[in-house]
Amino acid sequence: LQKRLPLQDGEDVSALTRTPADPELAQMIEKAPGTVIADTMKCFQKIDECDMSVFDLEKSTGSALSVCTYAILYKLDLINRLELDDVKLRTFLAAVQAGYHPNPYHNSVHAADVSQINYFIMTKGGLIDKCKLSQEEVLAGILAGSIHDYDHPGYNNNFHTRTNAYLSTLYNDRSILENHHLACIFEMLRLPRYNIFSHMKEEQYREIRDTMVEMVLSTDMGLHGKIFSQFRRRLGECPEWHERKDDIRLALSMSIKMADISNCGRPKHLYLEWAKNIATEFYNQGDVEQKLCIPISPFMDRRKDKQEFPKGQISFMNFIVVPMFEAISEFLPPVECSLQHTTENKEYWQQQE
Numbered sequence: 152l153q154k155r156l157p158l159q160d161g162e163d164v165s166a167l168t169r170t171p172a173d174p175e176l177a178q179m180i181e182k183a184p185g186t187v188i189a190d191t192m193k194c195f196q197k198i199d200e201c202d203m204s205v206f207d208l209e210k211s212t213g214s215a216l217s218v219c220t221y222a223i224l225y226k227l228d229l230i231n232r233l234e235l236d237d238v239k240l241r242t243f244l245a246a247v248q249a250g251y252h253p254n255p256y257h258n259s260v261h262a263a264d265v266s267q268i269n270y271f272i273m274t275k276g277g278l279i280d281k282c283k284l285s286q287e288e289v290l291a292g293i294l295a296g297s298i299h300d301y302d303h304p305g306y307n308n309n310f311h312t313r314t315n316a317y318l319s320t321l322y323n324d325r326s327i328l329e330n331h332h333l334a335c336i337f338e339m340l341r342l343p344r345y346n347i348f349s350h351m352k353e354e355q356y357r358e359i360r361d362t363m364v365e366m367v368l369s370t371d372m373g374l375h376g377k378i379f380s381q382f383r384r385r386l387g388e389c390p391e392w393h394e395r396k397d398d399i400r401l402a403l404s405m406s407i408k409m410a411d412i413s414n415c416g417r418p419k420h421l422y423l424e425w426a427k428n429i430a431t432e433f434y435n436q437g438d439v440e441q442k443l444c445i446p447i448s449p450f451m452d453r454r455k456d457k458q459e460f461p462k463g464q465i466s467f468m469n470f471i472v473v474p475m476f477e478a479i480s481e482f483l484p485p486v487e488c489s490l491q492h493t494t495e496n497k498e499y500w501q502q503q504e
């Protein structure tokens with residue numbers, strides 16, 4: 152795959168999923184079907200669908216996040232149009248990927264998953280058209296998905312507050328982790344070798360940074376009620392979504408928020424993998440809370456897995472996921488496929504009870 156990048160001027164990203172012209176590569180694929188390149192190409196064929204498996208992409212590349220983000224940016228022709236330096240971009244994406252911890256759930260594969268579905272919502276879902284997004288907003292939207300949990304330690308905001316962790320003091324208990332993800336990324340971007348924005352005009356850079364900051368901060372589930380009710384109010388008022396910057400940013404925030412919990416709306420075999428991973432991370436936090444002699448957070452006590460986890464998922468879907476997906480489907484009808492998968496996944500847990 153590396154040999155096929157960067158794509159040539161005017162070359163579409165679908166070139167990545169065609170048999171390559173390079174005889175050496177073509178021979179490699181022919182000799183060993185099921186190898187890195189063939190498997191990666193198979194994954195990329197689903198990049199525009201809501202049933203793409205980032206687990207498979209990770210299996211074939213070992214770097215689903217950077218590869219997927221790069222392919223999306225190429226497919227949108229943003230590297231060309233915004234004149235992004237190819238080497239810097241790849242260096243930056245590799246560093247972003249490397250900064251994710253090998254947590255059971257909040258890892259680089261989760262970031263790839265969020266990035267891909269966020270791209271789906273923006274493109275096939277219709278957000279780019281509905282909000283008449285600028286190229287800068289699209290770039291910011293895609294990057295926000297990829298960086299949104301950077302350096303996540305595997306313990307949630309509440310844990311940081313309750314243990315008086317350093318980050319809770321630094322960010323005054325306000326969206327601790329979300330502030331941290333962003334601050335780390337923009338600190339990294341100060342270094343010339345990563346600074347993919349260095350050639351841009353000041354206002355262009357401000358637009359991208361402001362959009363990324365707004366989107367990543369909106370992924371704090373502690374703010375869900377506030378952001379979601381604002382979105383529902385504007386949906387009821389039927390605004391022209393492209394006219395006000397506030398509305399555009401609100402719509403982009405809803406896109407990344409939906410993407411962040413979109414595993415509930417993926418086909419069952421993918422959703423169950425994510426559910427297992429989030430349970431493992433919850434129980435790791437519960438174990439540490441027990442060691443610290445502080446109350447174990449709800450749904451984080453591994454001894455109660457059987458009776459609590461299915462109930463937790465059903466409530467999460469009933470109170471958070473389904474209302475959010477319903478509202479967004481009203482706004483962007485093509486994303487309704489996620490709602491259907493959520494209903495099936497919820498039924499799975501109801502049958503287990």
Ligand code: 8BR
Nearest residue numbers: 370372411412414415425426429463464467
């Ligand atoms: P973050 O990914 O930003 O942490 O936000 C999602 C939060 O929703 C999780 O941390 C978790 O508390 C909750 N959640 C639950 Br409960 N089930 C989830 C699921 N299946 N997928 C994603 N989030 C889930």
Ligand code: ZN
Nearest residue numbers: 265299300411
């Ligand atoms: Zn996340």
